[in-house]
Amino acid sequence: MSKVNVVLGTFYGDEGKGKIIDYLSENADVSIRCTGGNNAGHTINVDGKKFAFHLIPSGILNRETKAIIGNGVVIDPKVLIGEIENLKQNGYTVDNLFISDKAQIIMPYHIMMDKLQEELRAERKIGTTARGIGPAYTDKFERAGIRVEDFISNNFEELARNNIAKNNKTFKMYGKEELNADKIIKEYKEYAKILRRYVVDTVDMIHELLEENKKIVCEGAQATLLDIDFGNYPFVTSSNPTIGGICTGSGIGPKYIGEVYGVLKAYSSKVGEGMFMTEQNNEIGDTIRELGHEYGTTTKRPRRCGWLDLVALKYAARVNGLTGLAINHMDTIGKLDKIKLCVGYEHNGEKTMRFSTNNEYLKECTPIYEEFEGNFGDISNIKTREELPENAKLYLNRIEEVVNVPIKFIGTGADRNSLIVSE
Ligand code: GDP
Numbered sequence: 016m017s018k019v020n021v022v023l024g025t026f027y028g029d030e031g032k033g034k035i036i037d038y039l040s041e042n043a044d045v046s047i048r049c050t051g052g053n054n055a056g057h058t059i060n061v062d063g064k065k066f067a068f069h070l071i072p073s074g075i076l077n078r079e080t081k082a083i084i085g086n087g088v089v090i091d092p093k094v095l096i097g098e099i100e101n102l103k104q105n106g107y108t109v110d111n112l113f114i115s116d117k118a119q120i121i122m123p124y125h126i127m128m129d130k131l132q133e134e135l136r137a138e139r140k141i142g143t144t145a146r147g148i149g150p151a152y153t154d155k156f157e158r159a160g161i162r163v164e165d166f167i168s169n170n171f172e173e174l175a176r177n178n179i180a181k182n183n184k185t186f187k188m189y190g191k192e193e194l195n196a197d198k199i200i201k202e203y204k205e206y207a208k209i210l211r212r213y214v215v216d217t218v219d220m221i222h223e224l225l226e227e228n229k230k231i232v233c234e235g236a237q238a239t240l241l242d243i244d245f246g247n248y249p250f251v252t253s254s255n256p257t258i259g260g261i262c263t264g265s266g267i268g269p270k271y272i273g274e275v276y277g278v279l280k281a282y283s284s285k286v287g288e289g290m291f292m293t294e295q296n297n298e299i300g301d302t303i304r305e306l307g308h309e310y311g312t313t314t315k316r317p318r319r320c321g322w323l324d325l326v327a328l329k330y331a332a333r334v335n336g337l338t339g340l341a342i343n344h345m346d347t348i349g350k351l352d353k354i355k356l357c358v359g360y361e362h363n364g365e366k367t368m369r370f371s372t373n374n375e376y377l378k379e380c381t382p383i384y385e386e387f388e389g390n391f392g393d394i395s396n397i398k399t400r401e402e403l404p405e406n407a408k409l410y411l412n413r414i415e416e417v418v419n420v421p422i423k424f425i426g427t428g429a430d431r432n433s434l435i436v437s438e
């Protein structure tokens with residue numbers, strides 16, 4: 016039986032997971048999104064055209080690949096329909112799209128509640144994407160959510176009406192406009208009609224495909240330090256973007272998992288609030304932001320930028336059991352004269368490789384940096400690691416040495432072909 020390869024984010028998201036999935040999907044029969052919702056934005060540049068996927072697995076760009084939205088995903092139907100339309104307009108067929116009957120639906124009250132909660136948190140806000148993700152997962156675990164199977168059935172109206180009435184009480188209490196149940200139900204019934212044809216029991220389907228020896232890749236969304244358990248709580252998302260979420264979000268048991276690729280950038284970036292040990296809130300950070308075009312795919316927010324943190328990367332390697340690294344934006348970091356790499360933290364006068372998401376512990380730590388030479392020149396057409404300039408090789412070798420996980424992919428530009436592969 017074939018093994019399922021997995022692509023995960025190692026830091027705070029936006030590491031370039033979409034690009035790696037796009038490459039792996041070329042040789043895969045199936046690609047699966049397992050967690051999160053349209054808080055994700057995965058970019059792929061194909062022949063000068065930019066695609067940004069929020070819900071549909073990026074693998075759909077390879078026309079033969081089946082694209083599955085797994086049970087762990089929270090789906091905003093309006094956004095999904097928009098993505099389907101965009102693909103169709105660009106000449107792609109979406110006949111290969113399958114949606115889990117067990118995925119959850121994001122409703123308008125989730126989005127309103129997300130915004131309201133951020134308002135109430137005031138200066139302690141998380142900086143969410145305001146897409147209703149947290150409230151949708153809250154409802155799922157509170158067992159008040161609307162599953163896709165209910166969304167497309169006659170149960171929908173009653174479930175939606177009850178939930179809207181419940182949420183309206185809160186909106187009223189905080190002086191917000193109440194939602195019109197009739198209008199929403201009418202609108203969402205139309206969405207259900209459009210999406211119904213894509214809905215299947217994906218767990219069953221995935222296992223049949225596994226038995227047929229089909230090649231499957233799972234597309235992680237968000238990232239390790241945004242994980243509800245393993246990230247910098249409370250500045251995290253409301254799901255498990257780490258390896259466990261891949262299993263529970265798809266119905267694939269650990270024995271089927273093969274390679275687990277951790278994606279990172281040659282530097283680090285973050286959107287939203289919370290700790291970021293190697294952040295450069297200065298000219299260096301500004302330069303990296305401009306060189307790497309670090310503005311959010313989903314919210315367009317400027318991303319906070321800084322150096323690569325190998326203490327955090329080692330933690331991500333442990334938590335996910337990474338078997339390989341994919342390091343993007345080597346072209347971007349190579350435009351700097353000097354590059355710093357965090358190879359440890361100083362804690363109470365001693366060097367440590369211990370990462371913890373305990374924010375008090377992190378505040379007591381100071382990054383220890385090693386400096387590397389930049390100026391890699393144009394590397395976008397280089398196809399083997401050996402051909403890279405010496406300065407780039409020294410930087411990559413040191414990362415591998417400290418983290419002890421082999422680098423399997425090296426991103427040398429935004430285009431889908433600017434990738435060195437040594438699988
Ligand atoms: P994801 O959420 O992990 O899929 O990443 P995003 O798509 O949100 O952000 C990654 C950004 O970096 C996108 O704009 C990509 O086009 C771009 N990108 C990915 N790999 C590379 C690379 O190796 N070099 C450059 N210059 N850009 C890259």
Ligand code: IMO
Nearest residue numbers: 028029054055056143144236237251252286287
């Ligand atoms: P991809 O898959 C970057 C961040 C938000 C915020 C926190 C909580 O493109 O890497 P949420 O809306 O999930 O409740 O927000 O998580 N966040 C992301 N940051 N990339 C993402 O996805 C993200 N998904 C959520 O910015 O800090």
Ligand code: MG
Nearest residue numbers: 029056057312
């Ligand atoms: Mg992204």
